[in-house]
Amino acid sequence: MKKILIVEDEITISKELKSILINAGYEAEILEDFDNSLEIVKNSKPDLILLDINIPVLNGEALLKEIRKESNVPVIMVTSRVSEVDEVLSMSYGADDYVTKPYNPTILLLRIQNIFKRMEAKVDFYRYKDLEFFPGKGILKKGDVEVLLTKNEMIIFSYLLNNQGNIVTRDDLMTDLWNNEEYINDNALTVNISRLRSKLSELGYYEAIETRKGYGYILV
16 A cells, blocks of 8 residues: 655645545555654655645755655645746756645546556566565565566466555456456466465465455465
8 A cells, every 4th residue: 555645734635635545545644743844754654745835844845855865755746826836847846746726636646646657667676575576577586586476476466465464355366367368267366376375485485475264365
């Protein structure tokens, strides 16, 4: 679940944003201590920041400049005047996108989604604890040890990893495999899960995939 940090001093707006994001399937957190905004941003480790340009103490422009000294976390600037939008773009503060108030929730969610899609396209590998997962190569790696995954195992692990900590049903996995034009039956899914577990065990993760009887599987 992607975590989004809301940096907005208008309480009504920040709570509304939080509700919209949670309903869309994101984890949302509101920054409340503007005296220590930079430190909170660092400690929060969000996947994306919604940053109002007019915040107290360290304004949005200054905060973004400080963030960019240490992080490339995606930032969407929130502004209320067109002139500020022009300024944000012309000065190249480092924002990935912007929205103006009053914002359209659907447009905001689409822009967030597009940023995450662009990020995923650029990522060569993902992390699961101390493992590196290279979906393009079908490789799980721990240090110098590599384990090759079949295409089906790679699709299953990708789905479980994207939903880590949440139960994934067998129907979810079957649908994802079919969407990737891998037409397997129920027995074949069981075999693939078993083989994936064995390969994770080779890397020291013996109980990474738990079975939740009557529900499905969960990557812990």
